[in-house]
Amino acid sequence: MPATHRRHWKTLALTTSAVLVGLTLPTVTATSASATTTTYDSTYYKNAVGNTGTSLKSSLHTIISSQTKISYSAVWNALMVTDQDPNNSNNVILLYSGTSRAKSLNGGDVGDWNREHTWAKSHGDFGEATGPGTDLHHLRPADVQVNSIRGNKDFDNGGSTVSGGGGSLTDSDSFEPRDADKGDVARMILYMAVRYEGDDGWADLEPNEKVNNGSNPYIGKLSVLKEWNDEDPPSAFEEKRNQVIYDSYQHNRNPFVDHPEWVEAIW
Numbered sequence: 001m002p003a004t005h006r007r008h009w010k011t012l013a014l015t016t017s018a019v020l021v022g023l024t025l026p027t028v029t030a031t032s033a034s035a036t037t038t039t040y041d042s043t044y045y046k047n048a049v050g051n052t053g054t055s056l057k058s059s060l061h062t063i064i065s066s067q068t069k070i071s072y073s074a075v076w077n078a079l080m081v082t083d084q085d086p087n088n089s090n091n092v093i094l095l096y097s098g099t100s101r102a103k104s105l106n107g108g109d110v111g112d113w114n115r116e117h118t119w120a121k122s123h124g125d126f127g128e129a130t131g132p133g134t135d136l137h138h139l140r141p142a143d144v145q146v147n148s149i150r151g152n153k154d155f156d157n158g159g160s161t162v163s164g165g166g167g168s169l170t171d172s173d174s175f176e177p178r179d180a181d182k183g184d185v186a187r188m189i190l191y192m193a194v195r196y197e198g199d200d201g202w203a204d205l206e207p208n209e210k211v212n213n214g215s216n217p218y219i220g221k222l223s224v225l226k227e228w229n230d231e232d233p234p235s236a237f238e239e240k241r242n243q244v245i246y247d248s249y250q251h252n253r254n255p256f257v258d259h260p261e262w263v264e265a266i267w
Helices: 009-020 053-064 072-082 144-150 179-195 222-231 236-249 262-266
Strands: 088-093 100-102 113-117 139-143 174-176 206-208 218-220
Touching (some): 179 206, 179 236, 206 222
Parallel strands (some): 206 218
8 A cells, every 4th residue: 555545544444534523533443354455455465454453463363373484693784685775786774863874884883773672672582583583573673772772672762862863862772763763663562572472482572661671572652653653654765665575575564564553453
C-alpha cells in the first residue's frame, strides 16, 4: 500500500467507524485487522486478515516464524544493502542519527558504524546467536558512539541531547530516538515481540510499561512505542527495507510496516 495512503490509516478507520455507528465514535476498541489492504493480504497475510487481539498476534507469529536465518558475520553485508543510502550507493543511513556514512567504515572504532540490536541483546539473553541475535528486522547500522550511549536502555521520552544523535535524547534508564526513527524503532521492537514467543528455545520477548528492565526479556515502554508508531508512519525507506529483507534475505516480513494499525489491534 502506498505510504501516502498508509499515513491516514487511523483517521480513515475512525471515520469509517463513525459513519457506521451514526457519527458516534467508540471508546477504546481494538482496530480491525482488515482496516487497510496490501498486495500481500491475499497471500502472505491471508491467515491473519480479519483477526484481532491474541488471535492476530498468534497468526502473525506463525506466518513470520517461517524465515531463513543468517549468521552474525553475514549481517554486515546485509545491512549494506537493506540500509543503503538511496542518494549514495556507497553509503548506509545510520539509525538514530540519520547520518549517511561510507559502507567501508564498518567496525568498532570512533567514526565507524556497527550493528545495533534495537531489542537489546541482554533483554532476552540471545547475544549474537543465529536467530534473534541476527534478525535483520531489528538490526540496523548505527554510529559506534551513539550505539554505545543507547546501550541496553529501554525506550521512553525525555532526557538530554545525545552527541551526534541527530536529535535523540537519553537519561539514566531510557533512550528516545530522533523523531524520524521513532516509528521504525517501535515497529522493530513489536516485530520481535510477535516473532519470538518462547516456543523455539529463545525467551518470550514482550514489551511492558517499565524502563530499567535490565536483563529481563522485556522492553518498555509499550505505551510510548504505540505513540511513536502513530506519530511516525512507515517511510519509503522503511518499506523498501522490509521488501529487501523479504526478497533477498529472511523471506519474512515485518507486519507492522505493512499494517501499522495492527499494533493497536494487538496491544
